[in-house]
Amino acid sequence: MIELLFLLLPIAAAYGWYMGHRSAKKDQEDISNKLSRDYVTGVNFLLSNQTEKAVDLFLDMLQKQEAENEIEKSSQFEAELTLGNLFRSRGEVDRALRIHQALDQSPDYSFEQKLLAKQQLIRDFMSVGFFDRAEALCIVLIDEPEFAEGALQQLSVIYQKTKEWKKAVNVAEKLAKISPQDDNIELAQFYCEYACTLSANGKEDKQALLRQALQVSPSCVRASILLGKEFMAREDYQSAVKIFENVLNQNADFVGEILSVLKECYTRLGQLDNFELFLIRASQTGNADVDLALADLIEKKDSRIAAQNKVYNQLKQHPGMVLYHRFIQYQIDDAEAGRARDSLVLLHKMVGERIRQGFSYRCINCGYQSHKLMWCCPSCRQWEKIKPNKGI
Ligand SMILES: [Zn+2]
Structure with a gap:
């Protein structure tokens, strides 16, 4: 709802001009008062969570404005942009698309204004699943410094939905350069996802990708598990043991996930005593x-x-x-x-x-529960928020 309130700021600005213009020209204070009342009523609808009623009211106000052709050009652009956004928020994406496309193609508006229209067109296309069209517009916006970060974030969402992990990695790497994060969780997970798509005999180095994941996000348990299994596949059990045991330092909650593979490695090495020593250390948790x-x-x-x-x-x-x-x-x-x-x-x-x-795993962000471990929550779409339920 906060987003909707911000969305309505252009309407407030356009209306401020409209009301001032009307009352100065025609001295129609009663009209101004009616419009003010409408605006306040609309905001009150929003505050009491009656979004549908609020959107209807604001749409009505904007359409009245347009019909009377009373808005100056810059205000009209903002009002139209907002009108499109309101249609999208109500699920009428075809109308939103028509408005935003008209703004993008109109000779009346500047290059910068058209970039703003493109930004909204991306959201329109995303909301109806036209990812290829949204992608093409994002690629245009990447070259514009003020729009680059937002466009890269949208591209990241697109590539996660289309499961194009190599592209997702490229986008996340660019984003990490523009706005460095403390944890790089998404980038590390994209390396893991991409590594999982590679065949054993492919040209690309699966191990190198997993090491990159651990480099950008040292606490990435998933990368350790995948890398350990890679070592096991090459019968390098000593290296596998080292990487599996590191899960205890990375995040002790996940230590249950590596017990069976770790036991297998120690069995192959004939070192079950060392497995016991590891279990004694881990039992503190x-x-x-x-x-x-x-x-x-x-x-x-x-x-x-x-x-x-x-x-x-x-x-x-x-x-x-x-x-x-x-x-x-x-x-x-x-x-x-x-x-x-x-x-x-x-x-x-x-x-x-x-x-x-009982469920074995639970998302600490949204509460989604699952019987199997997933690295991206299917409910809230957040990475690394699903954790094992300890002890049940
Ligand atoms: Zn969740």
Whole structure:
């Protein structure tokens, strides 16, 4: 709604001129008062979230202005531009397109004004999915210093929608030069997306792309996982281990994602003791997957009692359903047949069902929940906002 309020500023400006002009020329204070009232009513509609009513009212005001041909040229341009934007905000994109295209082609307006019209045309085309036309206009605007950043941002949106990741990388690299960011999350994710499209025997170096991702965004867990898997494919398990273990430093929330591949690497290397050392370090973070993997190792190496004690101690420090489920299993194994054991079996089943129903991942930006890990939230379209639900 704030955006709509800003959108209405040109109307306010045009109307200020219109009202002053009308009242000075014809001394029609009653008309001015009516227009002022209309404008205030429109803003009040906006403030009370009645957007539809507000847009209708402003459209009516602008069309009345146009019909009476009372606006000076520069104000008319702004009013028409706004009129088009209002049509777009109401979903009438064909009318928005007609208005903005007429402004862009009119001999009455300057080069700079036409750039503004092009900027709105891009939004019109984007809203109806004509990405190729929006792209062509963005490419024109990139050469104009004042419009370059906005045009690159629109191009980035287009290439994400069309999944043209090489182009998305180029655009994000240019954007990073124009306005450097602290994290470069999008650029790193685009390197990863592009790397995923490359075939194993292609000309482009997949590893180099993933290293670039880590260079621009050192906390990019996805790049580490992909790079580790690349090393595994080449049977370079030592390098894979190094890169997988680094996930613990990058973002401990994601350590559950690398446990199975890390275990496989250590198994191939014949160094399961080192896997245990890693799990002991990682268990400080209270990740249930780590605790279960550690309990399995302890049971194999030492005894079931030792594994049970480990789970019990972890459960006291980091309570969670997954660990509790395992703990009940140990209790069932120890219990003698009878009502107490039957109750434990029932409880184990219920907790297991609850875990299965729960979502493993959740977007910290919009709350979207998922059973699988996604790097771009399908709901809010933000990158790296979906995180594992710890312990459920
Ligand atoms: Zn989201």
